[in-house]
Amino acid sequence: MTQPSPTAAPGFRPTFGTLVLTGCLAASHxxxxxxxxxxxxxxxxxxxxxxxSVSGSVIxxxxxxSALSGEALDAAxxxxxxxxxxxxxxxxxxxxDGIYYSRSIYELPAGAGGRAVRLPYKAGPRGDMPxxxxxxxxxxxxxLGSCDDIREQFLIVSAPGGSGAQxxxxxxxxxxxxxxxxxxxxxxxxxxxxxxxxxxxxxxxxWCDIPADAVQQLPAAFVIERERFGREQPHAEVTLLGTIPR
Amino acid sequence: MKLAWLSLRSLWNFLLxxxxxxxxxxxxxxxxxxxxxxxxxxxxxxxxxATSDVVEIxxxxxxxxxxxxxGAVICQRGAGAGPSVCGGRRWVALPLADAREAVxxxxxxxxAGEQSVLNVTVEAQRDGEVRASxxxxxxxxxxxWLRSEGSDGIELTSPLNLVWSQPVExxxxxxxxxWPFSAEVTIGRDVNWADPRLAREGxxxxxxxxxxxxxxxxxVAETSLMPGDQVRLLTTGAGSDRxxxxxxxxxxxxxxxxGGKVDVVAYGAARSVxxxxxxxxxxxxxxxxxxxxxxxxxxxxxxxxxxxxxxFRGSYAEGSQTPxxxxxxxxxxxxxxxxxxx
Numbered sequence: 235m236t237q238p239s240p241t242a243a244p245g246f247r248p249t250f251g252t253l254v255l256t257g258c259l260a261a262s263h264x265x266x267x268x269x270x271x272x273x274x275x276x277x278x279x280x281x282x283x284x285x286x287s288v289s290g291s292v293i294x295x296x297x298x299x300s301a302l303s304g305e306a307l308d309a310a311x312x313x314x315x316x317x318x319x320x321x322x323x324x325x326x327x328x329x330x331d332g333i334y335y336s337r338s339i340y341e342l343p344a345g346a347g348g349r350a351v352r353l354p355y356k357a358g359p360r361g362d363m364p365x366x367x368x369x370x371x372x373x374x375x376x377x378l379g380s381c382d383d384i385r386e387q388f389l390i391v392s393a394p395g396g397s398g399a400q401x402x403x404x405x406x407x408x409x410x411x412x413x414x415x416x417x418x419x420x421x422x423x424x425x426x427x428x429x430x431x432x433x434x435x436x437x438x439x440x441w442c443d444i445p446a447d448a449v450q451q452l453p454a455a456f457v458i459e460r461e462r463f464g465r466e467q468p469h470a471e472v473t474l475l476g477t478i479p480r
Numbered sequence: 481m482k483l484a485w486l487s488l489r490s491l492w493n494f495l496l497x498x499x500x501x502x503x504x505x506x507x508x509x510x511x512x513x514x515x516x517x518x519x520x521x522x523x524x525x526x527x528x529x530a531t532s533d534v535v536e537i538x539x540x541x542x543x544x545x546x547x548x549x550x551g552a553v554i555c556q557r558g559a560g561a562g563p564s565v566c567g568g569r570r571w572v573a574l575p576l577a578d579a580r581e582a583v584x585x586x587x588x589x590x591x592a593g594e595q596s597v598l599n600v601t602v603e604a605q606r607d608g609e610v611r612a613s614x615x616x617x618x619x620x621x622x623x624x625w626l627r628s629e630g631s632d633g634i635e636l637t638s639p640l641n642l643v644w645s646q647p648v649e650x651x652x653x654x655x656x657x658x659w660p661f662s663a664e665v666t667i668g669r670d671v672n673w674a675d676p677r678l679a680r681e682g683x684x685x686x687x688x689x690x691x692x693x694x695x696x697x698x699x700v701a702e703t704s705l706m707p708g709d710q711v712r713l714l715t716t717g718a719g720s721d722r723x724x725x726x727x728x729x730x731x732x733x734x735x736x737x738x739g740g741k742v743d744v745v746a747y748g749a750a751r752s753v754x755x756x757x758x759x760x761x762x763x764x765x766x767x768x769x770x771x772x773x774x775x776x777x778x779x780x781x782x783x784x785x786x787x788x789x790x791x792f793r794g795s796y797a798e799g800s801q802t803p804x805x806x807x808x809x810x811x812x813x814x815x816x817x818x819x820x821x822x
Binding site for chain 1: 536555566672
């Protein structure tokens with residue numbers, strides 16, 4: 235078999251190699267599109283204290299059905315909206331008994347708009363404690379921008395493994411209400427929220443499940459209505475941002 | 481005479497010898513009973529007497545529970561005309577004008593299911609107003625009836641609210657209502673700045689069953705509740721063996737606006753009672769190992785017998801004869817006695 239002339243114009247072999255290389259690059263690019271980016275932790279503040287503090291907010295946590303327990307902290311991620319006006323993200327984690335609380339501030343990587351971003355959870359001195367909480371015991375809430383932003387606009391915290399169509403759970407501090415209801419922005423009733431009867435209910439005592447079909451398009455606004463023995467209490471509005479967790 | 485004396489002494493020696501064998505046997509039995517007393521789960525009788533702004537009761541739906549609700553405005557879901565005692569637009573008051581001896585009958589509805597529970601919350605306001613809510617798992621579930629004199633009865637569905645907001649004017653203190661129950665009970669609420677209602681004071685006493693006392697129980701331990709504590713008394717057992725705590729609520733608000741409160745007394749069997757306290761993870765209140773031993777008759781009896789036996793042997797066992805030596809001496813004395821007689 236004769237060797238190809240080195241002076242000949244690039245023939246089969248360089249073209250094949252180029253095709254292979256292009257294919258690999260295309261595959262890796264496609265793979266990178268599906269793989270979540272990772273935000274970097276700017277600060278992590280954790281508190282474990284029996285003297286609990288209760289925030290003044292009715293909305294305590296917003297998470298998809300795949301991210302309800304403490305085990306989800308190791309793989310928590312959010313799906314960001316396409317348009318971002320900040321590179322900062324605040325994640326609050328609080329236990330229902332009020333003993334565990336943490337606040338993490340993340341720096342979003344460049345080009346994160348419209349992408350899934352993983353939020354690595356820094357393990358504090360009591361790293362096992364938050365992970366030991368089960369469903370309905372831990373509330374996660376993620377907001378774009380500063381942690382001091384009082385607007386009730388939340389990203390949906392989720393974890394890999396959940397299906398595309400997941401209900402979204404909102405944990406509510408009812409401030410002594412006997413009934414809590416979930417409604418759409420237009421006032422359409424979406425169902426009654428569930429009162430948590432067991433254990434301590436220091437930071438939240440109700441949970442409301444937003445049906446999966448109500449969060450197919452984001453942003454979406456909802457209203458938390460509260461009543462105390464029939465007497466209406468001030469409503470709380472919550473807006474979900476981002477894109478649907480995949 | 482000598483023979484009689486020898487017989488008695490033989491018996492005495494035999495007892496001393498037998499006690500030597502009994503000590504290790506009883507000792508082993510004592511250790512076994514001790515371990516059983518320490519390791520076996522014990523269901524103590526807890527008695528709670530407390531005063532609180534808020535009490536939650538989880539009533540089993542299957543047996544009926546009847547409570548007088550004189551003077552209450554009873555509210556159900558419906559298209560309300562606007563603000564009223566019942567609240568806002570979702571609630572309407574049931575027609576109970578001048579109803580006497582109105583009785584709320586909860587539960588007893590087969591459609592609710594054997595395992596279902598009715599959640600009742602009773603709150604007393606500082607201005608004397610008392611409110612109660614009844615909720616089942618699903619809105620619209622039948623939960624009971626409202627019966628009153630001259631009325632066929634009104635079927636009730638969840639959710640239901642009851643409001644006592646007016647002081648009694650007719651002189652009779654119909655606001656002194658007693659609500660007995662057989663249910664799980666939660667006294668007080670977690671302390672937080674958003675809700676001022678909490679448990680005010682109370683006492684928890686632990687009893688053990690005792691056949692020796694007139695009351696058939698012995699007081700083992702007690703503890704006081706602090707303002708802000710949250711205490712639960714839950715069922716024990718499962719299925720058909722499930723045992724529900726019992727007790728009653730009393731509303732001490734006969735129109736006096738110096739401050740309403742709910743008195744609650746509850747009894748139940750449990751291994752422990754969890755007391756959740758502000759600033760603390762809470763603790764299980766239950767008698768310690770010493771109290772368990774001191775209230776176990778088997779341990780006490782065996783200990784007394786063993787102690788007595790050891791004291792007995794310590795005083796008299798030295799120099800005693802073995803049964804063989806006893807027998808030889810007694811046989812020789814009998815032979816000597818009969819030979820002399822012949």
